[in-house]
Amino acid sequence: YSNEAIVNAIYYAEGGAKTRFPYGIKSINTFGNKDYARKICLNTIRNNRVRFAKQNKYKDFIEFLGSRYCPLTIKSEYHLNKNWVKNVKYYLKAR
DSSP: OOHHHHHHHHHTTTTTOSSGGGGGGGGOOOOOHHHHHHHHHHHHHHHHHHOOOOOOSOHHHHHHHHHHHSOSSSOTTTTGGGHHHHHHHHHHOOO
């Protein structure tokens, strides 16, 4: 999948237009600016493509990206991180 397709899938998996945190970006205050959050998300995907190529634990890029973008070690109130990879893959196939 292209970086554009992945960033679009992340947008929907993270709540689309209904979320307070576009693209799920919480580590940097985007002030709800969707364009700024998209740029951060695209940079994250690009950087992780390089990291993915240098590792040998993961065979699937989306699973690798999920381990860094939305790790299971972070405990959220609703434990939604466990669904991130599945949801992103769903939106990649649906669009």
